[in-house]
Amino acid sequence: xxxxxxxxxxxxxxxxxxxxxxxxxxxxxxxxxxxxxxxxxxxxxxxxxxxxxxxxxxxxxxxxxxxxxxxxxxxxxxxxxxxxxxxxxxxxxxxxxxxxxxxxxxxxxxxxxxxxxxxxxxxxxxxxxxxxxxxxxxxxxxxxxxxxxxxxxxxxxxxxxxxx
Numbered sequence: 001x002x003x004x005x006x007x008x009x010x011x012x013x014x015x016x017x018x019x020x021x022x023x024x025x026x027x028x029x030x031x032x033x034x035x036x037x038x039x040x041x042x043x044x045x046x047x048x049x050x051x052x053x054x055x056x057x058x059x060x061x062x063x064x065x066x067x068x069x070x071x072x073x074x075x076x077x078x079x080x081x082x083x084x085x086x087x088x089x090x091x092x093x094x095x096x097x098x099x100x101x102x103x104x105x106x107x108x109x110x111x112x113x114x115x116x117x118x119x120x121x122x123x124x125x126x127x128x129x130x131x132x133x134x135x136x137x138x139x140x141x142x143x144x145x146x147x148x149x150x151x152x153x154x155x156x157x158x159x160x161x162x163x164x
Contacts, residue, residue, distance in 0.1 A: 025123045050126040057129040079133035087141025107138025
């Protein structure tokens with residue numbers, strides 16, 4: 001039964017990563033045009049449209065932007081919500097991901113991979129704030145699972161003590 005659960009989780013993780021890839025990397029690009037983006041040309045405008053300053057975009061969307069509230073929420077909360085499942089699934093999949101540091105590092109690495117791909121292949125723009133928000137999302141996904149694990153372990157220890 002445990003192996004079926006792990007295989008199911010692995011399939012869910014693969015599906016999730018495929019959907020996340022579509023939403024992050026290919027949201028503005030039709031599938032037929034993707035191959036044209038795998039080039040290494042230098043476009044000065046593209047490189048200037050990236051953000052390497054922490055909290056610049058977050059501050060802009062929260063306090064400066066004269067845009068619709070839905071766009072603000074989509075850009076800030078969307079980056080967080082998008083990575084919650086990643087932080088939720090990893091600890092269920094393997095014991096080595098039951099530590100906050102492992103989930104945080106894994107989420108940061110996944111997010112960095114997406115951001116670098118956007119930068120290099122011009123699928124979008126690199127934004128260090130996305131790294132921050134995505135990592136927060138992974139952490140927020142991890143917290144309920146960690147709490148459930150701690151509760152389960154506590155109950156298991158109590159039951160084991162009662163039997164002795």
